[in-house]
Amino acid sequence: MSISEKKFQEIIAPLPRKHREKLNRSMLNVTDLEQWAQDSTDAMKRDLWVGIPWFVMYSSSLFVFGFQNSTITLLVIGVIYFMYSYFKFGSFGLNRVRRNVYEALLEELRK
Secondary structure, eight states: OOOOHHHHHHHHTTSOHHHHHHHHHSOOOHHHHHHHHHHHHHHHHHHHHHHHHHHHHHHHHHHHHOSSHHHHHHHHHHHHHHHHHHHHHOOHHHHHHHHHHHHHHHHHHHO
16 A cells, blocks of 8 residues: 555656655655645635635726726735735645645555
C-alpha cells in the first residue's frame, strides 16, 4: 500500500515546490489525503459561490452607475475577499491542481 518514489515524484510534479516539500516530509495516509482533497474542493466551491455573484454585481454596478461609491465599495469588498482567500487557501487554479494530485495519490495508495 505504498507508492514508489519515482511514481510519487511524477504525481506531485505539478505542485509548487513548497507543497511538494510538504508532501515529501509527511507520512501519507488515506484519511489525510481525503481531507486535503476535500479542503481544496471546498475552497474552489467557495471561490465560485463568492466570485461569480461578486463579478455580476460589480459589473452591473459599473455599467449602470459608473465609478460611484457603490461600485468602488463592491470593488474593495471583492479585492479584500480574494486577497484573503488567495493567501489563506490558495488560488482556484492551485486548488484544482492540489485536488487532482491528492486524488491521484489516493488512487495509487488504494491499489
